[in-house]
Amino acid sequence: MAKPEIILPLSYPAPAAAGKTGTWRVKRPVVDHKKCVKCRMCWLHCPDGVIGINEEGPEFVTIDYEYCKGCGICERVCPVKAIKMVPEV
Amino acid sequence: MPLKILTGNYAVAEAVKLARVKVIAAYPITPQTTIVEKLDEMIEKGELDAVMIRVESEHSALAATYGAASGGVRAFTATSSHGLLYMHEVVWWVAGSRIPVVMAIVTRAIGPPWNIWSEHSDIMAQRDTGWLICMAENNQEALDLTLQLFKITEDERVFLPGMVGLDGFILSHTAEPVDVPDQKVIDGWLPPRNQPYVYEPGKVFNMGNLPASTKDNALMRYDIQRAMEKAKQVIKEVDEEYGKITGRKYGGLIECYRCEDAKYFVIGMGAWCGDMKEAVDTLRGEGYPVGLLRLRFVRPFPREDLNTYLRSCKGVVVFDKSVSFGSAGPLYLDVITHTYIDGIKGMQVKNYIAGIAGMDVSYKDFTKLIKSVVNEVEEKGFIERKVEWFLG
Numbered sequence: 001m002a003k004p005e006i007i008l009p010l011s012y013p014a015p016a017a018a019g020k021t022g023t024w025r026v027k028r029p030v031v032d033h034k035k036c037v038k039c040r041m042c043w044l045h046c047p048d049g050v051i052g053i054n055e056e057g058p059e060f061v062t063i064d065y066e067y068c069k070g071c072g073i074c075e076r077v078c079p080v081k082a083i084k085m086v087p088e089v
Numbered sequence: 090m091p092l093k094i095l096t097g098n099y100a101v102a103e104a105v106k107l108a109r110v111k112v113i114a115a116y117p118i119t120p121q122t123t124i125v126e127k128l129d130e131m132i133e134k135g136e137l138d139a140v141m142i143r144v145e146s147e148h149s150a151l152a153a154t155y156g157a158a159s160g161g162v163r164a165f166t167a168t169s170s171h172g173l174l175y176m177h178e179v180v181w182w183v184a185g186s187r188i189p190v191v192m193a194i195v196t197r198a199i200g201p202p203w204n205i206w207s208e209h210s211d212i213m214a215q216r217d218t219g220w221l222i223c224m225a226e227n228n229q230e231a232l233d234l235t236l237q238l239f240k241i242t243e244d245e246r247v248f249l250p251g252m253v254g255l256d257g258f259i260l261s262h263t264a265e266p267v268d269v270p271d272q273k274v275i276d277g278w279l280p281p282r283n284q285p286y287v288y289e290p291g292k293v294f295n296m297g298n299l300p301a302s303t304k305d306n307a308l309m310r311y312d313i314q315r316a317m318e319k320a321k322q323v324i325k326e327v328d329e330e331y332g333k334i335t336g337r338k339y340g341g342l343i344e345c346y347r348c349e350d351a352k353y354f355v356i357g358m359g360a361w362c363g364d365m366k367e368a369v370d371t372l373r374g375e376g377y378p379v380g381l382l383r384l385r386f387v388r389p390f391p392r393e394d395l396n397t398y399l400r401s402c403k404g405v406v407v408f409d410k411s412v413s414f415g416s417a418g419p420l421y422l423d424v425i426t427h428t429y430i431d432g433i434k435g436m437q438v439k440n441y442i443a444g445i446a447g448m449d450v451s452y453k454d455f456t457k458l459i460k461s462v463v464n465e466v467e468e469k470g471f472i473e474r475k476v477e478w479f480l481g
Contacts, residue, residue, distance in 0.1 A: 006248060007305075007312040008187055008285055011298040 021048070025070030027085040033059050035082035042074035042083060095267040097260030100228045101193045101253070102127035103267070104235035105165050106137045107275045108191075112157035112164040114142040114150040118172040119205050120257035121195040125167055147172035151179040151192070158183075158190045159296070161287040163239065165190075169257060170197035173211045177218075183250045184219030184313065186296050187285050189242035190250040193235065196224075196359070196410075197257040198446050206447020207257040209359065209410040213387075213419045219313045221251035221320060222388040224359045226344075228265040231255045233337055234385070236275065240327045243283040246319040256360035257447075270335050278334050317389040324386060342391035344383040347373060348398055351380030353463050355455075356395075356424060357408040358384040361444060365408070367452035368459055377463055384420065392427040399428055404437045404466040406459055410444040417476045418442045437462075437472045443479035450479065 029042075038060050043051045050064040051074065063074075075083045095103065101124050105113070113132075115125035131137035142157075144150045150166045157164040168176060173194055183190050194215075198208035209224075216222055221242065225231040231253070238251040255261055286294075300306045325341035332338025346366050348354070355365050362383045372379045382398060384391065399405060409418025416422065421440035428434075439462045444450045458479060465472055 006187065006245070006285055006316070007308050009185060009297050009300070009309050010286060011295045013293055 020066050021069050022064075022066045025065075025068060025088055027070045027072065027087050028065065029063055029068065029070070029072070029074050029083050030086050031059070031061050031063065032082045032084070033061070035080050036060055037080050037082075039079060041077045041079060045073050045077045047071065047073065091269055092266050093269050094264050095228055095232075095269075096123065096262055096264050097225070097228045097231045097255045098123040098195065098262070099127050100232040100267045101167070101235050101255065102131065103269050104232045106131055107270065107272060108163055108236060108239045108279060109276075110137075110139055110165045111162035112140050112142065112154065114144050114153035114157070114164070114166045116144050116147050116150045116168070116172065118147070118169045120197060120261045121167045121169040121172070121193070123261070124193055124195070128165075147176040148179055151176040151183065151190075154190055154192070155179065155183045155186070155188060158188050158284070159186070159288045161282060161284065161289070163191075163282050165192065167193035167195065169195045170199055170211045173215065174199065177215070180215055180218045180220065182297070185309070187248045187313075187316075188250070189248060189284055191235065191238050191242060192250070192252050194252050194254045195257045195261045196254050204446050205257065207259050207360070207410075208445060208447055209254075210412075212252060212254045213411040215252065216388055216419065219249060219317075220388065221247070221249055221317075221386065222254065223251070223386045224254035224256075224384070225260065226360060226362045226383060228260055228263070228267050229337070230339065231260060232267055232269065233331065233335070233339070236270075236279070237324075237327050237331055240279055241320065241323050243280075244323045244327075245283065245285070247316050247323050248285050249313065249316050249320065254359065259360040268335070268337075274334050278330065321389050321391065321393070339385055341394065342384070342386040342389070343394045344385060345398065346381040346383060348380035348382065350378060351398070352378040352402055353380075353404045353406070353459070353466075354398060354402055355379065355381045355406050355408070355459055356384065356420060357381070358387060358420065359410065361408070361410070361450060364450065364452040365455050368455035371452070371456045372459060372463075377460065379459060379463065387420070387423070390423050390427060392430065395424070396428060396431045396433055399424075399436065400431075400433055402436050404439070404462060404472070406439045406441065406462045408444075408450075408455075409440060409442050412442045412445065421476065437466050438475065439472050440476040441479045442476070445478075448481055454479070454481075
C-alpha cells in the first residue's frame with residue numbers, strides 16, 4: 001500500500017468526474033423557441049450550468065442533455081412557460 | 090549572538106522575525122497577546138517585512154494564516170486556551186491540507202470557572218489533529234523550538250503544521266537572558282519557504298473536495314500518520330544541525346537529564362521540568378537512582394527514544410498537567426500504550442495529575458512525590474494507586 005510520495009487532498013478540473021449525469025434524468029426540459037423571450041432566466045438559474053446561450057442562431061437557448069439532470073428549475077423560472085418537462089421513456 | 094533579556098513571548102516573536110515570516114494573523118487572548126503585539130511593533134518599526142491581519146476571532150486567525158501559507162509564504166499566529174478551542178475546526182483543516190504552518194500556544198487553563206494560569210489542557214486537546222506538538226522548558230528553548238519547527242514542518246518528509254507550546258506566565262511573562270542568533274546565521278540555515286503546493290492565479294485546483302472514494306480519504310489520513318513517523322527522524326536531524334550553528338541542541342524528541350544508570354524515571358513536559366530537574370538533583374544527592382525524561386515532542390510521540398531508557402527500569406512517574414476526564418492523564422496514557430507496543434513490562438508506572446488550574450507544584454513537592462513512588466516500589470514491588478491527583 002505504501003507509496004513513496006505524499007497523498008494530497010487536491011482535485012483538478014476533469015470532464016464529468018461522476019460520469020455523464022444526463023442518465024440520472026427522469027424528465028427532460030424541452031424548449032419552445034417560438035415562445036422564448038430571451039430573458040436568460042433559465043441560464044441564470046441552472047444549477048449544473050448546462051444551459052447555453054446562442055446569440056446568433058434561431059435557437060437562443062441550448063441544453064446539454066449529456067449532463068442535464070432534469071431538475072426542472074428552468075421550467076419553474078421561465079416567465080413565459082417556454083420550457084416543458086417531458087418524461088423520458 | 091547578542092544576549093537579550095526576553096520574556097518567553099518576546100523570544101517567540103524574535104524567532105518569528107528570524108524566520109522571515111510574511112503574514113501574521115492576530116486575535117488577542119491572555120497570555121498570548123504580547124507575542125503578536127511585539128510582532129506588530131517590529132512591523133511598524135520596519136524591522137520585519139510582514140503583513141499583520143487583525144481578525145475578528147481565533148477561528149479566522151488560523152484561517153487567515155492558513156490562507157496566506159497556502160499562497161506560498163511563511164505565516165504565523167499564536168493563541169491560548171479558549172482561543173485554541175475556538176480554532177479547533179481549522180486546526181484539523183490545516184493538518185489535512187498538508188500545508189506547513191507554525192503556531193505558538195501559550196498554554197492556559199480552560200473555563201469555567203475563569204482561569205488564566207498555565208495548564209496543558211488546551212494544547213493536549215489538540216493531540217489528535219495531525220499537528221506536530223512540542224513544548225519548551227525555558228525562554229531560550231521557546232525561541233529555538235519555534236525556529237526549528239519552521240524547518241521541520243517545511244521538510245518534504247513531513248509537510249504538516251506544528252504547534253510550539255510554552256507555559257503561560259511561567260515562561261510567557263517571565264524575563265530570562267536569551268541568546269538570539271544572528272539573522273545571517275539563520276538565513277544560511279533555514280531554506281526558503283517549502284510546501285507541497287501553492288495557490289496562485291491561473292492554477293486551477295481545489296483542496297479538500299469530496300474524494301471520489303472513501304478509500305482515497307482514508308489513504309490521506311494514513312499518509313498523515315506516516316508523515317508523523319518520518320517526522321521523528323527530521324526532528325532529530327534539525328536539532329542536530331541547529332546545535333552546529335548555535336551551540337544548542339536538546340536531544341531531538343526528548344531531553345534526558347541524569348538518565349545514566351537511572352532505575353526510576355520521571356516523565357513530564359514544559360516549564361515545570363526545571364523544577365523536576367531540581368528534584369532529581371536532590372534525590373540523586375540522597376542516593377536515589379532517578380533521571381528525568383523530558384518530552385520536547387508529544388506528537389509524534391517519541392516511543393523509540395523513551396523505550397530505550399524505559400526497557401530496563403523499575404518504575405516511572407508521569408506528571409500530567411491536564412487530564413482526560415473519565416480516564417487518566419494523557420501523557421500517562423501514551424507512556425502506557427507505547428511501552429506496551431514494544432513489549433516492555435515489569436516496571437511500575439505512576440500517574441500524578443498535578444498543577445491543574447495552574448496550582449503551583451514546587452521542586453519540594455516533586456521531590457516528595459517521586460521519593461514516595463520509589464520507596465513504595467522498593468518496599469512492595471508495586472504501586473497500589475496508579476493514578477492520583479496531587480492537590481497540594
